[in-house]
Amino acid sequence: MHIIESGNVAAALGVQLAEAAVIAAYPITPQTPLTEKLSELVDAGEMKAQYIPVESEHSALAVCIAASSTGSRTFTATSANGLLYMTEQLNWAAGARLPIVMCVVNRGIGAPWTVWNDHQDAVSQRDTGWIQLYACDHQQIVDSVIKAFALAETVSIPVMVCYDGYILSHTYMPFELPDPEQVRTFLPDFSPQYALDPLCPKNLNTVTLPDIRPDIRNETAPGYMEIRHNLHTDMRKSLGILEDIEKRFETVFGRGGDPFIEPYRTDDAQYVAICMGSLSYHLRDVIDKLREEGVSVGVAGLRVYRPFPDKAVAEAFSGKKGLIVFEKALSYGYQGAMFADIKAALYGCSDRPFVKNYILGLGGREIKTTELAGALRDSCHPGSESADASEWIGLKM
Amino acid sequence: MTTKTTVLNLTEEEFVHPGNRACSGCGLSIIYRTALKALGRDTILVVPPSCLTVLQGLYPIAATQLPCLNVTFASTAAAATGVLGALRAQGRKHTTVAAWAGDGGTADIGLQALSGACERGEDFIFFCYDNEAYMNTGVQRSGTTPRHVLTTTTPVSGKPQKSKDVPAIMAAHGLDYIATASASYPIDLYDKTVKAKTFSGPRYFHIHTPCPAGWGFPANLSVKIGRLAVETGLFDLYEIERGRFCLTGKSARMIGKKRPPVADYFKTQARFKMLSDAHIEAVQQEVDEKWERYEKAGVPADQ
């Protein structure tokens, strides 16, 4: 069914289709319409779920952690400072291997206050052990939410579905709403290996020692370091699982593509612009215009940030002349975090492109097509490789 | 009290394994062991960092025989909410959800989540075992540490502020059942826990929990000292049932009787070393006035 709705409602409908059983959320702009929609669906009886209006984001994730540990499919959503307030719980959820799905409606973080879009919120949480998917439009939002549950529950790792505040959350676009029966085929019921149960009492997330200890059967149980190593190796393995899920999704719904990098006119391009989120679609117009001018450039949207698809990046861009990384976030005191990750991924390539970094759109600063075009014109020719320092676009000083 | 429990008919069934890491003479061990008897096997526990985390044991062995979710310090009541949400979603209606937190995890870092869960009317029992400081981390002052008490963060002249009245904060939330208890009166705690299970919605326990290491007294005196706190009238055993305040057990039997001076309690513990005579006198006056109010108001007592 084709419908026209906002990005936030697209996410809510995805959660409804995925049949999340316990939803907890705290209001924060620009996430609120998503949770308002979910509370409406539950209140109207159109969705059979427990909607818990908690008193903080920290508690929202606490509810999800506990409900997931008790064997229910859980969902929450937040933005900006709300996500930062969850930081302790983000790490806890990942360490406890709970397949929670959360929408992060990307917004800049304070101080000073901003309610507008950038990616600093999610990018600053990249090392919490969560998988991070980025959507570029409403179709990707609703599809990603459904895929996120499948991925999370397969690998027992929580997943963030990130999309741009206002640019996607509050704009209306047509998209195909997945068929509920097909979703049931694609996403089986949640059946965790263990759920809290008085008939089989276990004590979850107890204190671990630096070394391993024998369990009650006198067999060796893994210790903290083994548990953490396992999270890491399973995160790496989830890249392959994501590919499988993407293929399966395409089989069921007839939509899909590359789960790591979404290319546009990159095959024959000598230079490639790369970014996350809706900006990659914005850049498509710029690329079309520059192609008419004779600039050999394409654009790639990075769809998963953690685990980092380093092999896909190396394969996609090895042999290109230049890679121009546009980022709505920054690792303060160094450079764009994605820029550093991409450079690291390309380090082993013998025929690697130069990599350049532009920081833009912080706190919702308007990203002008003319500025993007100018930056690409400056970058897409031999010898344009700049020093490591990131350049800023749209700075008025 | 409808159920008359005695030492003789109290169940022998144990829910906590011996050989755990709780300190010798730990007051928490007495109440935890007793309250779990009343909660029974069909219970899921939620526990933040606290002495109870230590008591419960190190991975991969657990001292508690009930399912238990260890959660972050500030999130106890929210996590209990999540367990309840999942149980409701799955139609598992019979299981009791009980949270156990220390005074820091209740009165300080855990208060926001507790207040939120109580306002939402979550169907759980929250046990605050109050040992009047952050004992697990090494006796730092908390919101319930009494005035002038020596802790490792009030090490010279004692804590300047008085403690906060957490049961009163909970009462302001309009809970149907609130009770205080003491490690020295386990049967009273058992009966109150059994009674709490007959109510729905949030229920709150505030339990006075002597701590030999943190309070500075020999381990064999845990029960004696807890008893002295009640007998001197410093810590009162009561219930607030649907807004009705009622002294219970030993405290109820103390109406109209002479109480030993509070100084008898203070002199048993090293943490009270900095209490001046003037302060002890002031506390005695406060206690006397409180008991005068009980007696004048004819506070209903259960026996």
Place this chain on the structure above:
Amino acid sequence: MNDKNGFALKKSHSEPGPGDGGRTGSWRVLRPVIDLEKCTPAKKNKDACFLCWLYCPDGVITKSIRPEIDYEYCKGCGICAEECPAGAITMVEETIIIMQGDQ
């Protein structure tokens, strides 16, 4: 430890069992010894008192007419001796007991 998807779900899931803290009887400096001549239930040969069982923080005393203490795990706090209304429990230095055992 592998689930159906081949993901080894290593996490801190503990199972109930005694002796997480080891044989905590080794913490003991003083050993509670019950004098059955004085112990109320033992003397009366019927269920009575059991306050040692009630107050024992570690649940290592049996609720029986002749109460027994599990010295494997008894931490030696001495609450039982302090609370025994009949004065039937004395705290004896472990060194003395060990020396007696050596003889």
